[in-house]
Amino acid sequence: MTGDSKSRLRSSRYGRKIRTRVAKIEEKQRAPQICPKCGREAKRVAPGVYECPRCGKFTGGAYFV
Numbered sequence: 001m002t003g004d005s006k007s008r009l010r011s012s013r014y015g016r017k018i019r020t021r022v023a024k025i026e027e028k029q030r031a032p033q034i035c036p037k038c039g040r041e042a043k044r045v046a047p048g049v050y051e052c053p054r055c056g057k058f059t060g061g062a063y064f065v
């Protein structure tokens with residue numbers, strides 16, 4: 001009885017940790033990036049790639065941190 005509930009708790013805790021990590025990464029990707037050159041807000045055009053209206057495309061930190 002006790003052992004069963006313990007292993008269930010452990011597996012759910014592990015899953016939650018992974019989900020939190022993924023959610024954090026996705027949140028970062030969706031959030032507008034600030035262009036490192038001019039400080040303008042840039043749009044995400046691809047995973048880890050952003051486009052500044054003034055400087056063009058640049059890579060964001062989403063996949064490289």
Ligand SMILES: [Zn+2]
Pocket residue numbers: 035036037038039040052053054055056
């Ligand atoms: Zn820029």
